[in-house]
Amino acid sequence: MFRPGQTVRVNLAGMRVGTVVFHAAVTDALGTIVRQTSEDPPRYLVRLLFSFKGVNEVEVSADRIKG
Numbered sequence: 840m841f842r843p844g845q846t847v848r849v850n851l852a853g854m855r856v857g858t859v860v861f862h863a864a865v866t867d868a869l870g871t872i873v874r875q876t877s878e879d880p881p882r883y884l885v886r887l888l889f890s891f892k893g894v895n896e897v898e899v900s901a902d903r904i905k906g
Contacts, residue, residue: 840901841883845872848905849885851897859892870897872904 841847849868851861869888873896876882881901887894 840881841872841875841904841906843872843874845906846870847872847885849887849897849899850903850905851891851899854897854899854903856894856897859894861891865891867905 847870849870851865851868852863854861868891870885871888873884873886876884876898882898883901883904884896884898885904886896889895
């Protein structure tokens with residue numbers, strides 16, 4: 840569905856990554872697909888354009904990504 844290097848928008852609202860909790864306003868974080876991490880369900884590692892409290896990569900399901 841998505842390919843490495845593709846620029847995407849990621850909905851991080853309500854997600855917890857380590858000690859960082861993303862609030863409802865983080866619905867369009869810009870990033871780049873690094874690789875697919877799972878096929879069923881499809882999940883991707885995304886490198887964010889900006890760091891949020893030290894978090895610059897997140898693993899998210901395909902339904903949270905817009906191409």
